[in-house]
Amino acid sequence: MAGAIKKVLLINPPSGLYRRDDRCQSRVEEQTVQVIFPPIDLAYLGAVAEECGAEARIVDYPAEGSGWENFILDITRFNPQMLIFDVTTATLSRDLLACRIAKEINPDIITAGKGDYLSIYGEQVLREHREIDLVFVRESEATLRELLTHGIDENIQGIMFRGEDEQVIVTEKRPFIKDLDALPFPARHLLNNELYRSPETNNKLTVVYGNRGCPAKCIFCPAGRMSGYKLRSRSPENVVRELEECVHKFGITEFLLHGDTFTMRKSWVIELCKRIVDAGLNIRWGCNSRVDTIDEERAEWLRNAGCWVVAFGVESGSQLMLDKMKKGATVEQAKKAVNICKRAGLRTHAFYIIGLPWETAETLQQTFELARELDTDFFDINIAYPLPGTEFFEIAKRDNLLVSANALADGSYARAAVRTYELSAEELTLWRRQALMRLYLRPHYIFRTLMYAAESPRVIKNYLSYASSRIRHLIFG
Ligand code: SF4
Structure with a gap:
């Protein structure tokens, strides 16, 4: 399909400010902590492209607040031979506009998409949309290295692409990378690190x-x-070397x-x-955990090494719901995990998920009660969003729980794309809003949050600004 690829443009398309992690595809404005994370997956690919001798650029249009006009300028001026873009399930149709625009400017450009949705439905998307040439399936670093070294052909594992005769070719699955230390560090010099705060x-x-x-x-x-x-882990030494690079080369300490x-x-x-302690890195960080993978010793070490907040997928206050969603954890474990962190001086962030098929008014109330009891410093209540390829999606489809043919594009983690066996989508959406408002507006919660923020006028200002945007969003949608 292509000659040597010497220039690669990697983008988050200007199709909305979303988290574009495969397992978290929420709109940034719908989250309690409205943080824009850098597209590290693209930075990994950028590093691979550079190792292969290509010139790479990364543009995160939603984070920059720039639109399609800038994308047109970038395609025209940089003139890449390959465009790689990240999709989310909700934004796919808008993300594909990037391919159409790029092809109009340069019909020879190779347009390649990545993301959870394309890993499952790539074949169908390639059939229906001639503007996209290739799809990465699952992990894409090793795949890109081969594409840039050997060109596109059916011996490259982990891709779907349109062949010479217009047939869509699906190649063998690529095994997961065994040695994550062998990956280059993400090419942060290609990111505008000022955007992510x-x-x-x-x-x-x-x-x-x-x-x-x-x-x-x-x-x-x-x-x-x-x-x-x-579970595949990098060596602690390798992780610390990347942290050191961030601190010393990019001035990043959070x-x-x-x-x-x-x-x-x-x-x-x-x-x-x-190792973080030994390296003397003066950093501040947060991490995520399951409720059953924390104990006093781990919490103490996290705290010693500069961790200040731990996020848990608590999910529900109903054991029945936890069992139905196959969480493999209990309500009691959630209580214990949060208490361990509090005792260790760590702040906590709980994520709850509502709207799975078995949800009832009673299980919602149990979740609300648990959120009140855990009383974490931050919390999000997300409405279950049926990502294709998940068991939940299959159940929602089988039992007609999707609210419309366009539910995935119209719905979000804040606006239900599904109903449950007992509750309507509208009831779920409304319940979430009201529950969040009641939790945010607890006097002791406001007082505690302000006391914490009072350490610095800048933090207080930021908290107040996020709080007002959050409340506005919950009231006006
Ligand atoms: S614990 Fe559950 S929610 Fe968390 S990453 Fe694993 S499968 Fe996903």
Whole structure:
């Protein structure tokens, strides 16, 4: 299909400000903590492209607040031979506009998409949309390296593409990368690091991935399918070297240390924390955890190493719902996990999910009660969004729970795309809004949050500005 590819443009298309993680595809404005994370997946690909001798550029249009006019300028001026773009399920049709525009300007450009949706429906998308040439299936770093080294052909694992005779070719699945240390560090010099800031302190912030894969099988989550059901971790030494690079080369001191299940392997987390302490890095970071993969020792080490907040997928206050969604965790474990963190001096962020098929008024109330009892510093209530390829999506389709033919594009984590066996989509959407308002407006919660923020006028200003935008969003939608 192509000669040597010497210029690659990697983009988040100007189709809305979303988190474009495969397992989290929410609109930024719908989250309690409205943080814009840098597109580290694109930065990994940028690093691979450079290692292959190509010139790479990354543009995150939604984060920059720039639109299609800028994209047209970039395609015209940079004149890449390959365009790689990230999609979300909700924005796919708008994301594809990038391919149409790019092809109009340069009919020979290779347009290649990545993301959870394309990993599943890539074949169909390629058939229906001639403007897209190629789709990456699951992890794409090793695939891009081969594409840039050998060109596009059917021996490259992990792609779908349109062949010479217009037939869509689906190649063999690519095994997951075994040695994550072998990956180059994300090409942060290609990112505009100024765009990504801690919503609290306004300092530069980035994401460092410690591991990939998750053995759990929560029915709403594509993590295992996209990254494997086996946990693969980078060596703590390798992670610390990347942190050092961020601090010394890019002046970044705030981090989200992320992984599908970051705290799962106890010895790994503790070793990582020890190395962060030994490196003398004066950094501030948060991480995510399952409620059953934290204990006193891990919490102490997290705190010692500069972690200040831990986020948990608590999901529900109903054990029945936790069992139905195959969370593999209990309400009691959630209570214990949050208490452990509080005692260790860590702040906590709980994520709840409502609207899975078995949800009732009673299970919603149980979730509300649990949110009140846990009383975490931050919390989000997301409405279950049926990402294609998940068991939840299959159930929603089978039982006619999607609210319309266009539910995936119209719905979001704040506006139900589904109903449950007992509750309508409207009831779910309204319940979420009211529950969040009641939780935010608890006097002791406001007081505690302001006391925390009072440490610095800048933090107070940021908290107030986010609080007002949040309340506005909940009232006016
Ligand atoms: S624990 Fe569940 S929600 Fe979290 S990454 Fe694993 S499968 Fe996804």
